[in-house]
Amino acid sequence: MDLPRGSETVLLVDDDPNILETSGMMLSALGYTVLKAISGQEALKLWQESDQVDIVLTDLTMPDMDGREVLARLREEGYGGPVALLSGYSLPVEERRGFVGVLTKPFRLADLAGTIRSFLEEESG
Secondary structure, eight states: OOOEEEEEEOEEEOHHHHHHHHHHHHHTTTTOEEEEEEESSHHHHHHHHOOOEEEEEEOOOSSOOHHHHHHHHHHHHOOOOOOOOOOOOOGGGGGTSSSSSESSSSHHHHHHHHHHHHHEEEEEE
């Protein structure tokens, strides 16, 4: 199977170390550079230290700072790129406001490959 690949930098935020590691390996296998953050605070720090972040994938529910707060803080600090939610739950439209979309966990490599490409292309096109 020929999966869509990329070379962009992804800031991946999830408080579950297993999901962070597995999703990071999947993204790396697709050609992306992955910055992994176990919390919203760490995500902000990595974004500030990075030369380039092309897309942010963030868990919605995290203890220190949820996905909506991560989005708000990144926007306050000047990040203008796409931010997508990772969630284990089906979310109503109002919960998705401000995000380019939702990737429902658990996801397969093919789901991740196609979805992240569509988010990136939607944002640039």
